Amino acid sequence: QVQLVESGGGLVQAGGSLRLSCAASGRTFTNYVMGWFRQAPGKEREFVAASDWIGGRLYYADSVKGRFIVSRDNAKNMLYLQMNILKPEDTAVYYCAAREIHVTIIASLYDYWGQGTQVTVSS
Secondary structure (H helix, E strand, C coil), X not given: CEEEEEECCEXXXXXXXEEEEEEXXXXXXXXXXXXXXXXXXXXXXXEEEEECCCCCCEEECCCCCCCEEEEEEXXXXXXXXXXXXXXXHHCXXXXXXXXXXXXXXXXXXXXXXXXXXXXXXXX
């Protein structure tokens, strides 16, 4: 198993930036592909970004492409999400997730989840 803990959320004005972190512990971090998801009140959890085992292939939702950057540091067992040019519609609880084998944008296919971190973007 792998345990995931997110941090870095907060309140920011529209146009600002935040960097989310996800610390992994347990099994070998490079066994897992990693994803970021978010869930706004009353909405389903949605895919934001994902990384393969080494950060060589990165994937983004269209809504964040060009504004968010996902990265991982395997030496530190860390996953990051740099969020720039934030918009009020980015307001949500952000989760990191892990699974073995292939990257997918489908939340239900991820096996391990963190507790989430709140991001609030004011207009």
